[in-house]
Every structure is written in C-alpha cells, then in structure tokens.
Amino acid sequence: xxxxxxxxxxxxxxxxxxxxxxxxxxxxxxxxxxxxxxxxxxxxxxxxxxxxxxxxxxxxxxxxxxxxxxxxxxxxxxxxxxxxxxxxxxxxxxxxxxxxxxxxxxxxxxxxxxxxxxxxxxxxxxxxxxxxxxxxxxxxxxxxxxxxxxxxxxxxxxxxxxxxxxxxxxxxxxxxxxxxxxxxxxxxxxxxxxxxxxxxxxxxxxxxxxxxxxxxxxxxxxxxxxxxxxxxxxxxxxxxxxxxxxxxxxxxxxxxxxxxxxxxxxxxxxxxxxxxxxxxxxxxxxxxxxxxxxxxxxxxxxxxxxxxxxxxxxxxxxxxxxxxxxxxxxxxxxxxxxxxxxxxxxxxxxxxxxxxxxxxxxxxxxxxxxxxxxxxxxxxxxxxxxxxxxxxxxxxxxxxxxxxxxxxxxxxxxxxxxxxxxxxxxxxxxxxxxxxxxxxxxxxxxxxxxxxxxxxxxxxxxxxxxxxxxxxxxxxxxxxxxxxxxxxxxxxxxxxxxxxxxxx
Ligand code: ADP
Numbered sequence: 001x002x003x004x005x006x007x008x009x010x011x012x013x014x015x016x017x018x019x020x021x022x023x024x025x026x027x028x029x030x031x032x033x034x035x036x037x038x039x040x041x042x043x044x045x046x047x048x049x050x051x052x053x054x055x056x057x058x059x060x061x062x063x064x065x066x067x068x069x070x071x072x073x074x075x076x077x078x079x080x081x082x083x084x085x086x087x088x089x090x091x092x093x094x095x096x097x098x099x100x101x102x103x104x105x106x107x108x109x110x111x112x113x114x115x116x117x118x119x120x121x122x123x124x125x126x127x128x129x130x131x132x133x134x135x136x137x138x139x140x141x142x143x144x145x146x147x148x149x150x151x152x153x154x155x156x157x158x159x160x161x162x163x164x165x166x167x168x169x170x171x172x173x174x175x176x177x178x179x180x181x182x183x184x185x186x187x188x189x190x191x192x193x194x195x196x197x198x199x200x201x202x203x204x205x206x207x208x209x210x211x212x213x214x215x216x217x218x219x220x221x222x223x224x225x226x227x228x229x230x231x232x233x234x235x236x237x238x239x240x241x242x243x244x245x246x247x248x249x250x251x252x253x254x255x256x257x258x259x260x261x262x263x264x265x266x267x268x269x270x271x272x273x274x275x276x277x278x279x280x281x282x283x284x285x286x287x288x289x290x291x292x293x294x295x296x297x298x299x300x301x302x303x304x305x306x307x308x309x310x311x312x313x314x315x316x317x318x319x320x321x322x323x324x325x326x327x328x329x330x331x332x333x334x335x336x337x338x339x340x341x342x343x344x345x346x347x348x349x350x351x352x353x354x355x356x357x358x359x360x361x362x363x364x365x366x367x368x369x370x371x372x373x374x375x376x377x378x379x380x381x382x383x384x385x386x387x388x389x390x391x392x393x394x395x396x397x398x399x400x401x402x403x404x405x406x407x408x409x410x411x412x413x414x415x416x417x418x419x420x421x422x423x424x425x426x427x428x429x430x431x432x433x434x435x436x437x438x439x440x441x442x443x444x445x446x447x448x449x450x451x452x453x454x455x456x457x458x459x460x461x462x463x464x465x466x467x468x469x470x471x472x473x474x475x476x477x478x479x480x481x482x483x484x485x486x487x488x489x490x491x492x493x494x495x496x497x498x499x500x501x502x503x504x
C-alpha cells in the first residue's frame with residue numbers, strides 16, 4: 001500500500017474573493033522588494049498583493065530602474081509608449097514579482113532610469129536634476145495607459161491609483177489630455193514631499209499653460225506635482241485616519257491645507273497594514289531564533305545575539321532601546337540626544353540603525369564613540385539588521401513630529417518591542433498608551449508621549465522602564481497585546497476595495 005502523503009496545510013490568507021471586475025493600475029516610484037527607500041515601498045509591495053488575493057485584477061506601474069528590471073520574472077516587452085515629454089518614446093515591459101505573483105509594468109528608458117544611485121538621487125545623495133522629467137514621464141505613462149492612446153489592447157485600467165508626488169501629474173494628464181473614463185485616486189503618504197519645480201517644466205512636460213493657475217497645478221509660481229494630484233484626482237486617501245484630519249491644518253498640510261480642506265470630508269484615512277510574511281517573528285529568517293506571543297523566550301536569545309553583533313555588553317537585564325529610522329527632523333530623534341546620558345546612567349543601551357541628516361548622524365556617532373558597549377550606531381540601510389533590531393530590542397523609540405502612518409511602530413508591536421511614540425498621525429491610531437485602564441482591559445500596547453519635547457520623551461521612556469524593570473507580568477501582557485493584534489493588510493485592503501467600489 002502506498003503511504004498516504006502528508007500535505008502541507010494550504011495557507012489561506014483571505015477568506016473570500018470578492019466580486020470586483022474593474023482593473024486597477026497601481027502607480028508608484030518604489031515597490032518592495034524591487035526597490036525601497038522607505039514606507040512607500042512597503043505599502044506598494046503589500047497592498048497590490050493583498051488586493052490581488054481578494055480577487056482584484058491589479059497591475060503595478062513603476063520606472064524601469066535596473067534593479068527592477070533585473071528582479072522581475074518572465075520579463076517581456078509589451079508595447080511602445082509614444083508622445084512622451086522630451087524622450088518621445090519608451091518601451092513598456094511586463095514582468096511578475098516572484099513572491100507575490102503581482103504583475104508589474106516597468107517603463108524602460110535608458111536615459112531616464114538606468115543610472116547608478118537611488119530612485120531619487122545619485123550615489124552622493126544629490127537629487128537627480130531631471131526628476132521632474134523622470135516622474136513626469138511616469139505620470140504621463142499612467143495616464144496614457146488609461147486612455148485611447150494606450151498601446152495595450154487587452155488590459156486597460158478602470159481605476160488609476162497614484163501614490164505621492166511622483167505620480168501626482170497622472171490625474172492632471174488623465175483629465176486634461178487623455179480624456180479617459182478611468183477614475184484617479186491619489187494616496188498621500190507624506191505631505192512633506194510635494195515635487196515642486198520651476199514653471200518652465202509646465203511646457204517641457206507638455207502640460208497646458210491655462211491650468212498653471214491656483215485652480216490647477218500652480219503653487220507659489222512653481223509647478224507642484226502633489227497639488228496637481230490632489231486637485232484633479234477623483235478620490236483622495238491618506239495612510240491613517242488621524243493624518244487625514246491633520247493635513248487639513250496649517251501645522252501638517254505643508255501649505256496645501258486650504259485645498260485639502262475643500263475636499264475635507266472626501267479624504268479617506270486608511271491605516272497601513274504590515275506584510276506578515278516579511279515581518280513576523282515566528283518565521284523571520286533574519287533571526288537566530290524565532291519567537292511568538294506564547295513562546296517569547298526566543299526573544300532573549302535574539303537580544304543576546306544582537307548585543308554581540310553590535311558590540312554591546314551582553315547584559316540580559318539592560319533595557320535595550322531600538323531605533324530604525326531615517327534621521328530627519330520629522331522623526332524627532334534629536335529629542336533623544338539630550339536624554340542619552342540620563343538613560344545610560346539608568347542602565348539602558350541603545351541600538352540605532354539609520355541614515356539621513358549629517359548633524360544627527362554625527363551626534364549619534366559621537367555618543368556611540370563615548371559609550372562603547374552601551375551605544376551602537378549603524379549608519380546606512382540594512383534590511384536584515386532592521387529585523388534584528390526590531391526583534392532584539394526591548395522597546396522601540398519613535399518620537400516623530402508627524403507620521404502619516406509609520407510602519408516601524410507596527411513592526412515593534414508585532415515583535416514584542418513596545419513602541420514609545422508621539423501622539424501623531426498613524427502613531428496615535430495604532431499605539432495605545434499604558435495606564436491603569438488599558439492595562440486592565442488588555443489594550444495597552446506601548447507608551448505615548450504627552451507632547452513633542454525632549455522632556456516628554458524622557459518621561460515616557462522612564463514610565464516604560466518602570467514597568468519593564470519592576471512589573472514583568474504587566475510588561476509581558478503589553479507585549480502580548482501588541483503581538484496578538486491583527487496588523488496584516490486584510491482589513492486595510494478591504495477598505496481600499498470599498499474606496500474603489502465607491503468610484504465605480
Ligand atoms: P518612512 O517611510 O517615513 O521612512 P516608515 O516607518 O513608514 O517611515 O517606514 C520606514 C521603512 O523603512 C520601514 O520598513 C523601516 O524598517 C525601513 N527603514 C528605515 N530606515 C532603515 C534603515 N536604515 N535600514 C533598514 N530599513 C530601514
């Protein structure tokens with residue numbers, strides 16, 4: 001008798017497929033794992049995949065950077081794109097992301113995208129001088145694909161989902177030139193970056209001069225990609241409910257709050273999820289030991305390995321504070337600097353991974369030099385180390401001045417590393433402060449600062465330290481509360497789907 005084969009359980013990620021027959025084009029300048037500089041890539045990698053799992057016919061459009069073309073499977077040319085600004089022609093490629101099977105269309109143009117360096121800047125960090133053209137072409141191609149001039153006969157989107165300023169001109173091109181039936185959505189991931197360029201670009205990008213006005217894409221005499229997106233899109237979303245409200249105020253709207261206010265009630269805030277195949281302590285291949293809410297012991301081994309790897313004293317009891325971040329004013333890590341001595345005197349260690357502004361990089365490097373064995377600072381971008389810091393640390397520090405959604409605090413929750421955050425944007429929507437009530441009802445999952453200041457950050461960390469040092473049971477409960485939350489894309493993908501449905 002042939003032995004019965006034991007089949008691995010089939011992983012059903014989503015309970016049901018939905019009836020949604022419209023085609024969606026998801027346009028983004030970065031998509032994980034093809035290319036990433038920040039959270040936008042994480043969203044652009046995960047959301048299309050989650051929507052596809054729900055049964056949505058979705059394709060991504062991205063510039064054909066060399067790393068993108070090299071990583072796509074089954075890459076083939078599917079048509080020529082004509083009438084593009086300056087470069088006239090480009091080739092449209094179609095491939096698949098191996099892990100998710102999501103289809104990606106990449107714009108192949110050697111002169112625009114095939115360069116060393118990052119998606120926005122060269123190897124020295126200098127922004128490409130022709131970014132207006134590089135992302136103007138991305139925007140134009142998205143619009144072409146939705147209109148009568150498309151080279152694709154068999155796949156035309158009903159919805160074009162744009163993301164951030166790099167795709168902001170798409171709704172303008174769609175409305176003003178391509179005369180398309182398709183609807184445009186723009187998702188705002190960070191209002192701080194708007195893509196403003198000198199007015200000469202209006203003509204160069206083939207945009208109508210008549211729309212270079214306040215009721216169009218003009219912003220203080222410049223061409224604003226993001227304003228164009230907000231002005232011409234049929235729907236607007238942001239990456240958290242709190243941020244949807246905040247961007248309608250002068251403090252967070254970066255000058256576009258007036259325009260956003262006129263569309264206030266339409267702006268939909270949908271909190272990002274996390275990619276649970278990538279960010280999951282139970283299966284994370286970057287860790288020497290996996291762990292979970294019910295088997296948390298492995299986290300100790302990960303902490304010990306991290307301390308060893310980073311040259312920190314191998315002390316299981318020293319509270320290890322973690323940071324993985326762009327080092328910019330937005331992220332508020334300057335507020336940690338004046339507190340470092342106090343925290344080190346209290347027995348803490350710091351593991352920081354990040355890069356950004358020189359002043360911040362050198363300030364943290366100096367502290368690391370002065371405190372060997374207690375402070376480790378790694379300047380650069382390092383995906384495996386980011387997982388190890390997230391998993392090995394005891395608490396995650398994220399005092400952002402503003403944070404549209406933030407992913408790292410969600411990773412902190414998933415990895416039993418309670419986040420310490422400022423109450424803004426997505427941080428306010430995802431981190432529940434520890435107090436008597438939230439301990440009792442088992443919702444506490446982190447610590448929230450009373451205001452944005454160095455003093456408030458210190459007070460917040462000290463509150464966390466008190467629980468960590470003295471109340472192990474409560475600390476375990478806080479970890480467990482975060483780790484047992486459903487942080488996946490399931491819920492958010494359904495909300496995006498509802499937004500698409502509302503446009504049909
Ligand atoms: P933002 O997009 O504003 O930078 P988010 O918290 O939304 O902030 O997302 C940041 C993403 O980039 C996360 O996936 C984070 O782990 C990652 N990241 C940031 N800095 C680094 C770094 N130096 N090395 C590795 N990953 C990083």
